[in-house]
Amino acid sequence: GYTVGLAAVLILNTDRRALVARPTWRQGGLLLAASLLSLGGFTAFAVGAEAGSVAVVTVLSTLSGGIAALLGALLLRERLSGPQWLGVLTVLAGAVVLHLKPT
Numbered sequence: 432g433y434t435v436g437l438a439a440v441l442i443l444n445t446d447r448r449a450l451v452a453r454p455t456w457r458q459g460g461l462l463l464a465a466s467l468l469s470l471g472g473f474t475a476f477a478v479g480a481e482a483g484s485v486a487v488v489t490v491l492s493t494l495s496g497g498i499a500a501l502l503g504a505l506l507l508r509e510r511l512s513g514p515q516w517l518g519v520l521t522v523l524a525g526a527v528v529l530h531l532k533p534t
Contacts, residue, residue: 472495494526496518497518
């Protein structure tokens, strides 16, 4: 996933100087925070999968896209389309069903 993203940025970006420009302190801090949170997410996924709850961990990990979409809508006033809302609600419903599933 990261390789495809990097390739897309390199191919689609027309401003090559912006790609190699030194980030500001604020941008660097945000990048560090995002990287640490991503590392924490991968670590939590690995710990959960190792504990034997692969099905639950896999479904819960799909919540990240829905949470990002909701935060974008709430904090940045981004507008989600109908299919995007449907996707967010479907993932949330799946998490609720997993939570309510008798063990």
